[in-house]
Amino acid sequence: MSEPFVSRFEVEAPFAHSTGAAMGRWLGELRARRIMGRRCSSCGLVVVPAYEHCDSCGGELGEWRAIGPGGTVRAVTATQGRTLAAVRLDGADVDLIHVVEAGVERGARVRPKWTREPAGAITDVERFERGEPADDDDAPGPAEPVAFVRAHLRLPFDLSAGALASRFFDGIRDGRIHGNRCPSCARVYVPPRGSCSACWVECRDWIEVSDHGVLETFVIVNVPFYGQQVEIPYVLGSIRLDGADSAFLHLVAGPRRPAIGLRVRAVWREERTGFLSEDVDRFEAE
Amino acid sequence: MNRVAVLGAGQTHHASKRTDVSIAGLVREAIERALADARLEPADLDAVVLGTAPDFFEGIMQPEQWLAGALGAVGKPLIRMHTAGSVGGSTAVAAAAHVGSGLFERVLAIAFEKHSESDALWGLSPRSPFGRAFGAGAGAFFAPACRLYMERTGAPPEIGPRLAVKARANALRNPYAHVRKATTLDEVLDSPMLWDPLRRLECCPTSDGAAAMVLGSERAARGRTDAAWVRGAAAMAEAAEIPGRDLGDPDVGRACAAHVYRQAGIADPARELDVAEIYEPFSWIEAMWYENLGFAESGWRFFDEGATEPGGALPVNPSGGVLCTNPIGASGMIRMVEAAQHVRGRIDGGHQVDGARLALGHAYGGASNYVAMMVFGSEP
Numbered sequence: 001m002s003e004p005f006v007s008r009f010e011v012e013a014p015f016a017h018s019t020g021a022a023m024g025r026w027l028g029e030l031r032a033r034r035i036m037g038r039r040c041s042s043c044g045l046v047v048v049p050a051y052e053h054c055d056s057c058g059g060e061l062g063e064w065r066a067i068g069p070g071g072t073v074r075a076v077t078a079t080q081g082r083t084l085a086a087v088r089l090d091g092a093d094v095d096l097i098h099v100v101e102a103g104v105e106r107g108a109r110v111r112p113k114w115t116r117e118p119a120g121a122i123t124d125v126e127r128f129e130r131g132e133p134a135d136d137d138d139a140p141g142p143a144e145p146v147a148f149v150r151a152h153l154r155l156p157f158d159l160s161a162g163a164l165a166s167r168f169f170d171g172i173r174d175g176r177i178h179g180n181r182c183p184s185c186a187r188v189y190v191p192p193r194g195s196c197s198a199c200w201v202e203c204r205d206w207i208e209v210s211d212h213g214v215l216e217t218f219v220i221v222n223v224p225f226y227g228q229q230v231e232i233p234y235v236l237g238s239i240r241l242d243g244a245d246s247a248f249l250h251l252v253a254g255p256r257r258p259a260i261g262l263r264v265r266a267v268w269r270e271e272r273t274g275f276l277s278e279d280v281d282r283f284e285a286e
Numbered sequence: 287m288n289r290v291a292v293l294g295a296g297q298t299h300h301a302s303k304r305t306d307v308s309i310a311g312l313v314r315e316a317i318e319r320a321l322a323d324a325r326l327e328p329a330d331l332d333a334v335v336l337g338t339a340p341d342f343f344e345g346i347m348q349p350e351q352w353l354a355g356a357l358g359a360v361g362k363p364l365i366r367m368h369t370a371g372s373v374g375g376s377t378a379v380a381a382a383a384h385v386g387s388g389l390f391e392r393v394l395a396i397a398f399e400k401h402s403e404s405d406a407l408w409g410l411s412p413r414s415p416f417g418r419a420f421g422a423g424a425g426a427f428f429a430p431a432c433r434l435y436m437e438r439t440g441a442p443p444e445i446g447p448r449l450a451v452k453a454r455a456n457a458l459r460n461p462y463a464h465v466r467k468a469t470t471l472d473e474v475l476d477s478p479m480l481w482d483p484l485r486r487l488e489c490c491p492t493s494d495g496a497a498a499m500v501l502g503s504e505r506a507a508r509g510r511t512d513a514a515w516v517r518g519a520a521a522m523a524e525a526a527e528i529p530g531r532d533l534g535d536p537d538v539g540r541a542c543a544a545h546v547y548r549q550a551g552i553a554d555p556a557r558e559l560d561v562a563e564i565y566e567p568f569s570w571i572e573a574m575w576y577e578n579l580g581f582a583e584s585g586w587r588f589f590d591e592g593a594t595e596p597g598g599a600l601p602v603n604p605s606g607g608v609l610c611t612n613p614i615g616a617s618g619m620i621r622m623v624e625a626a627q628h629v630r631g632r633i634d635g636g637h638q639v640d641g642a643r644l645a646l647g648h649a650y651g652g653a654s655n656y657v658a659m660m661v662f663g664s665e666p
Contacts, residue, residue, distance in 0.1 A: 227413060
């Protein structure tokens, strides 16, 4: 048996987080180079950033007021080449966590260094640096609320298929489809499974099944979405191969209209990856 | 287990995009309504149970941590539930178990989804690390089961579209519903096939919304005349991959229903329940659940006879159901909120079932391998 197969793949998608009235205004003020705080109607703390609620007591936030922009470093740490600090802005009762100039120590007075092209994001403050804020070297403009915070997440994974699936892939590369049998209920799983979920016993018998089978049921997919890998419309069938008890989903195409109970056969591609979803291009009527 | 009461419940106004609020603002809207309904303050709560779909749906990792302040949960026990689409239901069941254990007097259950922050169909169509991914949302998963049901029962093809018409007519009376539009049978039939045999108007929307419940002990409910009582509650799971499972009639659904009916002393649910709120993201699924939940031998005939229309023997989904409002993580809890409010006589809007004394809330998820159910009574 070859080494277990490891798949490198990535989950990724765009997101648009709506800010709501409070965070939308807070980010808008930031874009206009003003750091705003909000006083909690319940506990009286002046908090920053300003959500709809007080993160300390859960109460409603009320009055808005400009805070800072100067502040005092209350705690500091260095990580991955950057220095992070808890900055207590003048007039606030909670700390804002942000990047600070390297070498800044606890107790230091700091002021924001604004980015040249503010976008309505926390990064409009590039970092806090040593010193007191200048009187007004760059007058704040009017604030327009920010509606969305946009992000594109990318999460790469190295997923090991394990010995069982790797052996299944080896068979697919040879154009052969395998399953395994539960020693208790005798059901045959295709693709194979480590254990029978119904009986809670290990499946051991390795058996080859046919690449012909029956279309148990199907759907015609005609809806687009982000990241879709098959061109719509397409027929997605639940296919149970001869000799198997379990069914799997695969594409069904060909001249015959799909119907429940239709006899189908695998149409193999020349080029092989070991994946049933790739090496079998589709199922067609026999 | 000790007795558990519903002291209050609430939900947001649901819409395709609630861009007027952040996620924190959305959950607070539901919580504030539930607390006001319960005549309680955040400080009165002893623990919080939060439910939502996987983090990919909003792209925020561990939202329960980020939301602790918004939930009023700072310094309190806070746990997060996830059981696929049934999560709103299982979150309410877990909160009831907290109170029933005797360890907590008042527990907040909160569930939410802000679908507009990403592509919901992307979230429901995981890509495969081993080749092509064919999945295309929940519709691609459940439409084949609907096709099998139609074939097996020989039900008239218009049953599904007529169920969609019922849902949309009911939602007109529900001020919180997302889709509130009078819809004719022809409009449903003329809508395009999205997941053939399911047409667009036979499929749930994607919504932004949240729902919340305040559950309390017998002591916390003392002196209250408007509490609903949890007469039965269970969340169950089974293996999704067992060959031959019917996604439209899973064993776990029948087992869970039998369990909560036994807890509630119900022998004949169709006769004894006054109203049911069940999880029907697709039209035909509703008829299939009638059978799985033991309402009738033939689900489509039960509907065809008018039993589940408003004023029928067992009105089902007078709110308009998931077909008209679907913030996935919250959809199960909305079923529980609606069911509880019916027996409290506190339904907002025109869909109150007058004099309801016994109501079922139901949710399912995954490959129909997760279910959560609760029976609420006007008496303990």
